[in-house]
Amino acid sequence: MPRPHVAVTLFAAASLTAVAIGISVPEDGHNAWHTVKAWGGVALVAAALTFAPSVGSALRLSAYRAWQVAVGGASGLALYWVLFVLPDIAKNTSLITTLGVAAGIVVAWIAPGRHAPGAPPRPPGPTW
Secondary structure (H helix, E strand, C coil), X not given: CCHHHHHHHHHHHHHHXXXXXXXHCCECCECCHHHHCHHHHHHHHHHHHCCHHHHCCCCCCCHHHXXXXXXXXXXXXXXXXXXHHHHHCCCHHHHHHHHHHHHHHHHHHHCCXXXXXXXXXXXXXXXX
């Protein structure tokens, strides 16, 4: 397996694991499932979607489509973070959840397939 795919798989696994731990570990007598309810499931599904670049070929997804799925997962994680983690950022479990969300965003950033097939490559350097 090429290095980028290993890194993508490891970051996706870190994302799913950290988000699951952040939601499930009790703090102050209860875990996050009591406050986030079904949104916790949305966050877990979003973290699982970041595995798309790793398993895309098995699912017959093009690299570009797998990247799009991973970006969707990372966007869902970012939404969850803004709605539920950021307001309770002082809690200890918010740190592990934040690390999980960051790992999911890194997957979308480094995953192969960021450019559509046939699209001209972007020139190196700043794009502003």
